[in-house]
Amino acid sequence: MQSDNKTAAILVIGDEILSGRTREGNAHHLSGVLSAVGIDLKEIRVVADEQDLIVEAIRALDSTLGGRYDLLFTSGGIGPTHDDVTADAVAQAFGVGIGMNEDALADMRARWEARGVTPTENALRMARIPLGAELIRNKVSAAPGFHIGNTYVMAGVPEVFRAMVEAILPDLPTGRPPISESVDVHRGESLVADDLKAVAEAYSDLSLGSYPWHRDGVYGTALVVRGLDPARVSAAMSDLKRRIGV
Known part of the structure; x- marks a missing residue:
């Protein structure tokens, strides 16, 4: 189909998807959203929670890094555990550092305090954001996603992922829906x-x-x-x- 719409890819990250333990639904949801606003989804890729594989995929898919597509959306790997390496992989792919984002920390602490929750050190890992990235705040989770280059990095938990998609939707380029x-x-x-x-x-x-x-x-x-x-x-x-x- 001939089109001058922006092109996009979705990168799903997670061993639980590849093992069959978790049924993937985020890409299905986002594909419908993108089609409705006139963004042509061209590829969906699934990789394991391995930093080198994630870096390779991001560089292949994000046009600002010489990749194939105008926009890249990722799902998964930004949680608080040792195997959540997506943020580090994104920083490596873009050649930037990574550190605690003060705005993210403030947002997270405020949300947790409102619920009477004391965050653990592991929970605070979710405020580690590549330098220069913009936060993707959402109404469901205290922890944000982020946007750098043409890559939008979002959570793997479906409810949080959908809230993040809703948050970025007004800023996405639009085209002609098929x-x-x-x-x-x-x-x-x-x-x-x-x-x-x-x-x-x-x-x-x-x-x-x-x-x-x-x-x-x-x-x-x-x-x-x-x-x-x-x-x-x-x-x-x-x-x-x-x-x-x-």
């Missing part, structure tokens, strides 16, 4: 592949896809047309329906 039309056919993909290819070639500015399904013992395929021009999307779908006879 329009889509779909039709279900009771045929296998192989039976509609030629027609789908013909329409895709005729409408090269659009994205056409086929997605097989199985419901109540019946097999079929969902055919989807996506693009930025509603008239072009409708025309392509009409052509596709005519070709397959629905």
Whole structure:
């Protein structure tokens, strides 16, 4: 699909995701948010809680570091334990130092004091922020995320992640959200592949896809047309329906 929208990647960080212990949902949530504001998500990558792997991924994905995409969003690895190494990895990727952020400390202490909680030294680790980064405050957690370059670093806990996404959303660039039309056919993909290819070639500015399904013992395929021009999307779908006879 041809587009001049900003491009983005999501980097999910966590051994618990790769081991299957935790079902990943943050990327799914963010992908819908990005699509709605006209940011084209191009890649989702998952890496372990290993600093070298995180550094490598950030440098490959953030355009300010020579990476592929205009924006990078990360999830996970900014908690209080020994395996939370994302902040250190981000600092290394950007070639900056890391230290206690006084604004983050003040915010965290105020939130904890209001709840009558005395923070541990491990909890205070969450105020370690790469130098020059801007905080991502949120309404759920005392600990912030942060933004440096074109990378937005957010928590892995779903409720906190969503609150951080909500916090950064007003400052993100916006584009043209894609329009889509779909039709279900009771045929296998192989039976509609030629027609789908013909329409895709005729409408090269659009994205056409086929997605097989199985419901109540019946097999079929969902055919989807996506693009930025509603008239072009409708025309392509009409052509596709005519070709397959629905």
